[in-house]
Amino acid sequence: MASKVQPGRRERVVATILCAFVSAVPHAGDAQDRYPVDWPAVATESMEYFLALLRTDTSNPPGNETEAARYLQRILQQEGIEAELFALDPTRANLVARLRGNGSKRPILVMAHTDVVGAQRENWSVDPFGAVVRDGYIYGRGSLDDKDNVTAGLMLMLLLARAGVELDRDVIFLAEAGEEGTTRFGIDYMVENHWDEIEAEYCLAEGGETVMRDGEVWHVDISTTEKFPMRVRLVARGTAGHGSIPRLDNAVSALARAVGRLGAWESPLRLNETTRAYFDRLGDISSPEQAARYKGVGDPTQQPGIERYFAENEPKHSSLLRTSVVPTMMSAGFRRNVIPTEAEATIDIRGLPDEDPEEFYQTLARVIDDPNVEIIPEGVYRPASPPSSLESEMFLALESVAARLFPSAVTLPTMLTGATDMAQVRAQGTQCYGFGAVRTEADINGGGGAHGDDERTMEGSLLSMVQFLWYAVVEVAAAER
Template identity: 50%
Template sequence: MKIDLRFLLLIPFLAFSAASAQVKQPDWKAIEQETMLHFQTLLRINTSDPGGTEAPAVAYMKSVLEKEGIKVQTFALDPNRPNLVARISGSGKKHPILIMAHTDVVSIDSTKWTYPAFSATRKDGYVYGRGAVDDKDNVATGLMIMLTLKRLNIPLDRDVIFLAESGEEGNVKFGIDYMVKEHWPEIEAEYCFAEGGGVTRTGGKIQYAAVATTEKVPRGVKLVAKGISGHGSVPLRSNAIVHLSQAVVNVAAWQTPMRLNETTQAFFQRLAEISTPEQAARYQSILSGKNTEAAQEYLAVNEPRYYSTLRTSISPNIFKGGYRSNVIPSEAEASLDIRALPDEDMPKLLDAMRKIINDPQVEIISSSAASRPGSKPSSLTTEAFKIIEAAVKTTYNTITLPTMLTGATDMSFLRAKGIACYGIGPMMDSEDGPKGFGAHSDQERILEESLHKFLRFQWEVVSNLAATAKK
């Protein structure tokens, strides 16, 4: 009997659709109204890091969850910076899943905001406020997932855990680091869903959904040049600033080795499928590893984020030296922001850097440890990733691109402990960033439509991954 290959390719999607149909669906109109209420309330709480405190946001969510009979615990290294853990128990047939979001937000310059940063203003289909896309969208939808699971009394094969963590924006000792070291049993899970991905829309048309399955590791390195001090009227060949400047030029021009992993391999393969022939040819060149010079140079100039995913990157960001215009300083220093591939051998990389600099007057000083741990990418063959792909298709009707983040998230702590983590996020317009409305920008906003679609997407993922399958 001849079997149609197209039918075989549809089997995973059909299986997912059948499972989805078995899960009781919420009254989405009512859910959207409540989501907006919680979202605006959370946005109006100043949880700036530094400058604010997460305690009021945690107290609000604790009250909301406990009114529904959901078990809630709080854990705090600092009482002003607590972490909230809510759990809905399943049968225990399968290991738990974890929904994670951070309640703190980056600080603001109030003079740059059209609407007050903590006003949660609704205007023309948008909600404006610090944290709108980083990360109170995930906080609000995580809260609503828990409330909805409880109200509909969905039978579960897994516990569903919600972690609203503090300190993600630069103070992980209060949040994820503390929870992993001191309260691991409360958040241990098979899968985790957190920030780090998102759906890209350009010109009103959805392009793709990015799901973060790994991320680069931040490493702090300083270059310190030492020379002889003296009067500026008598130039010296030992001038520390000159030696440091040349070292920085050499390092900046250094193209560290290109190396793909499972995530970046799949990323460029799938990206080529939805690109123009000219773009696809570049991505295919990268995948082949042959004659890649032109393609790499194009990415470096025109698509620097893609270029950064090819290798360990180095960016000189801070330069210090001298204190008077007529004094030759005896020391100068440059700080390098290194974003290492997850499996990078840092001692070997620094040895190579010394050879690139080739100057005994310049010393490389590395921080003793990474601020976040490295780990293997989360697999693309898990039950969770397959369900994510199917939910992307049903919610957004687009392709899923596994992505390696060039920045860092708290998922790195969980991956290092063996949890398969997937970074997800709402739909965002690519035009918003250049307009100054992105995460950490002078202003921040999210489409109301995007928030509600994201909740539906999360519901599809969590309910179908955790719910007991009907026979």
């Protein structure tokens, strides 16, 4: 463990957060009253597991998630919790642990992935797999994505077992492999071959965020849906020739026109239950000028100005309004004096949950309007599915827990612009909700985020995730006496 510097403002904020989480208690009369928890001891124990997982290199590729899965299995089995490994590839195992309830209600699935994206060591100030604690933060690849969730899921199972919580529902913990681009080893394998092991009414996983402003949690984001990838390649074809002789069917020119047309085009604006509620609630905690935009986003007379503002100043909000079409890669030619036969571009399309890919591709063809440019879909590997309900027992419990732990905060249902393994589970009819670490606005807008160099999380945030998960699961799964 690295030595700590003299506490400054950032460290005081982190210390304040940790104290607040350790002292958090449920309201009198709640189910949690029957199961008191020694939170300072939990903070110490969960940190031990977290650091061990961060030191386990599960970079994908190649993954090697079995090492992490076996570590989790040993801890769970030592406390009498059934835990089994399932693997398409023996080096890339998924762990499933289960605590059995009385069966009067359907299970809850708690899910987190053990693989991480790779890290370029030369761009980090610390060893990406050293689990360095410095200045109130834990540095390490996976500290935000997703070994904090893995640790919270592990700790939840241990606490439920130790407390002898009487359950109406089974509680299932899935630590899956392959989330970072190789889902056939992880969630796809489990859904297609072992769905009976993880079938549940509700699922809790990554995908949310708890946002802090001026030392206090401002809003708690719970993801209830996500856009899905439906990328395409554009291939323009023409006649090859010498660069000194212009040709009307030049493939490079055709590709440039096609990309330009897609870049200038916008798909129709379309809100769903989640995004309507998100902008409405965000307006409640924003300045009057911001609130007017957020609350006016559904008004056709205001939309053009709001859309323009979002595109220029809040691109993430712009992406929430529509299926996005973003050129990301182009490739053409091999010599500067040769007109190539083909030119190619990749278009990253993120569809709204109700988008029909085939109809959308036909629309793109009409926008491009060039028979020499072919649209080749890459295939949809994350299925589309309707947003999870904002009126379910689980979402209401998450709102209740957020209010208990962070009394000044507002819960915002959110739609992810990226993709997670919840997509495959939600497509099976499971109501899925994402929660996440406490982060300051400065950290969110700065470096050190998921997939970034010097990825890091605040020390106190890990305990907050354990507490959040514990209270939510006990509220929905504990049997009444």
